[in-house]
Amino acid sequence: MKLGRLEPSPGRHLADALVAVALTTLALWAFSSLVSPWTALGWVALTFWLAAVDRARSSKEALALGAGLSVTFSATVFQWFPAALQGYSGAPLWLCWGAMLLLAPVFQLQFVLTALARHLARRAVGERAAWLPAVTSMLVYVGVEWLAPKLFSDTLGQGFVSSERLRQFGDVAGAAGLTLALLAVNECLLGAVRVFRARGVARALRPLGAAGVLLVGLTGYGALRLSQVRAATDAAPALVVGAVQANITNYEKLKAEMGAYEVVRTVLDTHYALSDALLREAPLDVLVWPETVYPTPFGAPKSEAGAELDAEIAGYVAARNVPLVFGSYDVEDGHEFNAAMFLAPAAREGGAPERTVYRKSKLFPLTEWVPESIDSPSLREWLPWTGRWTPGPGPRTLPLRRRDGRVLKVAPLICYDTVFPSYVAEQARQGADLLLTLSNDSWFTGSPGPRLHLTHAIFRSIETRRPQVRVTNSGVSALIDASGEVLSEIGDAQRGTQVMRVPAAPGLSTLALAWGHWLGPVALVCAVALLGGAVLGARGSRR
Structure with missing residues (x-):
């Protein structure tokens, strides 16, 4: 049996x-x-x-x-x-x-x-x-x-x-x-x-x-x-970047304690001081500040005080004769965008700094953007913290001029943009020499969140074989090479600056770059x- x-x-x-x-x-x-x-x-x-x-x-x-x-x-x-x-x-x-x-x-x-x-x-x-x-x-x-x-x-x-x-x-x-x-x-x-x-x-x-x-x-x-x-990577740096991580977080709480103008005043003064220290340390091709470091529209001021602050930033760029990339807001036809401002010294003496803008396309659901299909006054009342930004037009590259006059193509990324492989691959296919990421990770300070975001950035550099400069308000700011190695970093919840000597892209083709995700x-x-x-x-x- x-x-x-x-x-x-x-x-x-x-x-x-x-x-x-x-x-x-x-x-x-x-x-x-x-x-x-x-x-x-x-x-x-x-x-x-x-x-x-x-x-x-x-x-x-x-x-x-x-x-x-x-x-x-x-x-x-x-x-x-x-x-x-x-x-x-x-x-x-x-x-x-x-x-x-x-x-x-x-x-x-x-x-x-x-x-x-x-x-x-x-x-x-x-x-x-x-x-x-x-x-x-x-x-x-x-x-x-x-x-x-x-x-x-x-x-x-x-x-x-x-x-x-x-x-x-x-x-x-x-x-x-x-x-x-x-x-x-x-x-x-x-x-x-x-x-x-x-x-x-x-x-x-x-x-x-x-x-x-x-x-x-x-x-x-x-x-x-x-x-x-x-x-394939040249030993000579392709770009020398000054990265500023001021570790000033929770703007809303500071605004309630100090007032909106004083918060912006403190943020700018801190970044000016840290940037001046970097400029004394080494000659820089560009200064980079993080996402939404200037929490108001740049170039479309809402008040007389805002216009004065806009002029002050432009004057800083002109006086130091160094390009500045920083996070701010951009406005068009009643729509507001989370943006990266590229502000370069004027080509001719006495002229106004030249401004180009990248608008963030991949907005974090609810906190930055609400789909029109579910947006309503009742939703806004129930979730008052929901965002009102408009998504940008999509992947693009922007020119960045070195001190020696050579122009590099930069793939700007803002925060959540970096988690989408095909999006970054499209920027690289447009001829980008460098990935430049601005981020605000302060909501995850003290948790594994900033490291998870850094991990995404590392894989984007590997997939595209492009070096990356990543600058955040509170960490982790980092210089990443085309192999995914973090060459330098400013840790989570720290104030610091770094001179980042960016290696050149090795020019290798990859399947992930050609086909995306x-x-x-x-x-x-x-x-x-x-x-x-x-x-x-x-x-x-x-x-």
């Missing part, structure tokens, strides 16, 4: 699922610290959860496992966000936590749909094509991350940002390519455990060998590209084709 495998009791089954979610959550939390050796946990973190999904007895159970991991992942990896949201909106902390956890399955939808797709694929093919659920899962995960809204555009592949060699694969498929590699290694290790239990050590060596080949390939590619970037849509199409084919094939077999 042959006995079948006994199914665990419902209580034991539930306990196993909860333990699996907890282990994956703990491993991903450690992985997200970006500290070695914990980053190595990324290669095994998902195996516990994937095994639990494979044991799911229904689609509802698979969905619950996906939703559960999305909640626990958000609660641990983004545990800093509710406090930041409270500081910005003034809402109770419990409400901020509740909103984040309630919306976690939406903003981490990849866990939910991956679990469902994996379950459906296993049910369709059974043991006939054991590879299909794994491949489908990987493709759905990457494809959904591209398609679905994520406030911070986070992906697991960003966890390898501190690995000098692994991160170079970003010039092929961005951080999403590393996410796909991480998922593949997890699948190989889970497969090896299963094969070992069923067929012994010899068969288990195959998936282990596949994981090893993938890791060796990534490392080898990274070493090759790293050597090419360094060999290509992996996500390709993965999604392939996943739909695989899963659809498997499900239709299973229905045909049953008939």
Whole structure:
């Protein structure tokens, strides 16, 4: 008499699922610290959860496992966000936590749909094509991350940002390519455990060998590209930038205490003093101040005092004979824009400084911009902190003249612009020699938020193989080279200045530059084709 495998009791089954979610959550939390050796946990973190999904007895159970991991992942990896949201909106902390956890399955939808797709694929093919659920899962995960809204555009592949060699694969498929590699290694290790239990050590060596080949390939590619970037980078600086991080934050609170004019007066005087110190330290091609450092329209003053301050900034540029890039507002036809002002000394003596403007295009939802489809007086009354800016026209480059007269093309980026790979790639394709980012990260000071934003910036430099100057009001300001190495930085919640000697772009072509964020849509199409084919094939077999 042959006995079948006994199914665990419902209580034991539930306990196993909860333990699996907890282990994956703990491993991903450690992985997200970006500290070695914990980053190595990324290669095994998902195996516990994937095994639990494979044991799911229904689609509802698979969905619950996906939703559960999305909640626990958000609660641990983004545990800093509710406090930041409270500081910005003034809402109770419990409400901020509740909103984040309630919306976690939406903003981490990849866990939910991956679990469902994996379950459906296993049910369709059974043991006939054991590879299909794994491949489908990987493709759905990457494809959904591209398609679905994520406030911070986070992906697991960003966890390898501190690995000098692994991160170079970003010039092929961005951080999403590393996410796909991480998922593949997890699948190989889970497969090896299963094969070992069923067929012994010899068969288990195959998936282990596949994981090893993938890791060796990534490392080898990274070493090759790293050597090419360094060999192609000129030792002489392409630009000498003076970066100012004054660490003056929470303008609204200061305004209530000091008055609007005194706040602007203090901000400008502080930046003048820090900039003068930089100019005494080294001859500069350009001074850079952060996003919205001048919190009023420049060039379209709202008052006589505003006109005087505008003239003062222009006079500073003329007197020091150095270009200045700074964050301000721009106004046109009743619309207000978050803008970067490029103010250059006049070409002829006695003339007014020349001004060009970049308008931020990627505005953070609600806090900076509200879609017209949901905007209303009642929404504004309910959420008084919602923004009123208008999105800019899109990617563009601006000229910047060096002291020696040579003109460089700069790709200006403001804060949230940097999290969109295709947007930055388009600027690079327009001939940009340098990425120049202005940001205000003060709402996340003291949390992992500024480092997450810096991680996005690093991957944009790798994808485009362009150096980047990043200047923020409170950190982290940084000089990043084309390999993603942070050559210098001013840390979070610090006041400081730096002379940044920007290396030249190595002039290397990349797939990520040519195609932008290509992996996500390709993965999604392939996943739909695989899963659809498997499900239709299973229905045909049953008939």
